[in-house]
Amino acid sequence: MHPTTEPHTPPHPGRLRFAVMGAGAVGCYFGALLARAGHAVTLIGRPAHVQAIQARGLRLQTAAQDEHVAMGASTDAGAVAGADVVLLCVKSTDTEAAARQIQPHLAPGALVLTLQNGVDNDERVRAVLGPAQPVAAAVVYVATAMAGPGHVRHFGRGELVLAPSLIAERLVRELGAAGIPAQVSDNVRGALWSKLVINCAYNALSAIVQRPYGWLARQDGATEVIADLVAECLAVAQADGVRIAGDIHAAVRGIVQSMPGQRSSTAQDLARGRPTEIEHLNGYVVQRGKALGVATPVNHALLVLVRMAEAARTEV
Known part of the structure; x- marks a missing residue:
């Protein structure tokens, strides 16, 4: 065209x-x-x-x-x-x-x-x-x-x-x-959190392996990891008094159907050598979790992995 x-x-x-x-x-x-x-x-x-x-x-x-x-x-x-x-x-x-x-x-x-x-x-x-x-x-x-x-x-x-x-x-x-x-x-705060949950579920994974959402969902064990990420986010949101409307689990699954070939913005930033927003995605969940006494080990692991990937770009 x-x-x-x-x-x-x-x-x-x-x-x-x-x-x-x-x-x-x-x-x-x-x-x-x-x-x-x-x-x-x-x-x-x-x-x-x-x-x-x-x-x-x-x-x-x-x-x-x-x-x-x-x-x-x-x-x-x-x-x-x-x-x-x-x-x-x-x-x-x-x-x-x-x-x-x-x-x-x-x-x-x-x-x-x-x-x-x-x-x-x-x-x-x-x-x-x-x-x-x-x-x-x-x-x-x-x-x-x-x-x-x-x-x-x-x-x-x-x-x-x-x-x-x-x-x-x-x-x-x-x-x-x-x-x-x-x-x-x-309830835009709840809608923002709903999108945050989706971003936390896929962005870091997509960035680390540089693959789109559809590819991620087909990998062995990915469904369980994504479920753990979502569960941690929802626990933090509940502790923070956030009301997430609708079926967030369906929304998380739906992103694979609606955007199967899309790589996350975090993946795009990492590939182009630009700073990612990971501190405001999984990092935000980790930060709020600490403040509210909610454990977020899977989100923390992905936060550290993306930080490592960013740091590795700068090494000769």
């Missing part, structure tokens, strides 16, 4: 203006859909990525289409100025630093929406920005990857669950019109 460049629709008066701080795979995918729907969108990312987008637009490749979408792109955090909504899509390890970078440039009342792995990013952003700046968490369910500078690939899903905010209902309408299914939930 060859990419096509379609005329970009100018932003419609009255529509929300978006900035994406941390234009990786998640931010680029949602930014492209919003820009294609006529919203003003500015991606903020690395120089090579930004240069490619400025030159020819962002290449959005899905199972159904392959096109270039024109939008703004910058390497400067100051490009969030004037945005109604800032999608914070940086790695969890960079949350506070990114919040400090955008703070001087945020419009009064602009919503900072955290689209990140982990369960406490909104709290960490709020601690930096203060109570006057609206901050809300979102749970992201999407399989994407960067295939090169200015090129994002979509492999599956693409929905969001949003915490309540003053513009949450409007956001749901605007996102839906852009082809992004979204809903508001008063």
Whole structure:
């Protein structure tokens, strides 16, 4: 399939203006859909990525289409100025630093929406920005990857669950019109934990062996290890007063059916020599477990193994 460049629709008066701080795979995918729907969108990312987008637009490749979408792109955090909504899509390890970078440039009342792995990013952003700046968490369910500078690939899903905010209902309408299914939930913390459990079940394993979810599930003994990881996470969540809605065990099994060929973001980071988010995934469960008196030996083992894999990359 060859990419096509379609005329970009100018932003419609009255529509929300978006900035994406941390234009990786998640931010680029949602930014492209919003820009294609006529919203003003500015991606903020690395120089090579930004240069490619400025030159020819962002290449959005899905199972159904392959096109270039024109939008703004910058390497400067100051490009969030004037945005109604800032999608914070940086790695969890960079949350506070990114919040400090955008703070001087945020419009009064602009919503900072955290689209990140982990369960406490909104709290960490709020601690930096203060109570006057609206901050809300979102749970992201999407399989994407960067295939090169200015090129994002979509492999599956693409929905969001949003915490309540003053513009949450409007956001749901605007996102839906852009082809992004979204809903508001008063239990986003539980939804974030549900995703955390899934990430803890698969991310580290996928990273250590550099294999996708479907391959993992077929290996002898993997089901038992995954069950132990999930049980530890649920014990910590219960001790922490978290209400996880729905059948989490079915959700854990379902990820293999919905994304069998997907390698985890932790696996992708490790393969590219980038810092992983393991401290905010299995590491967070271990940390909260210690604080709450809940043993997490399997999560701890995988945390240490990923740390070792990261350390081994730096050795000559």
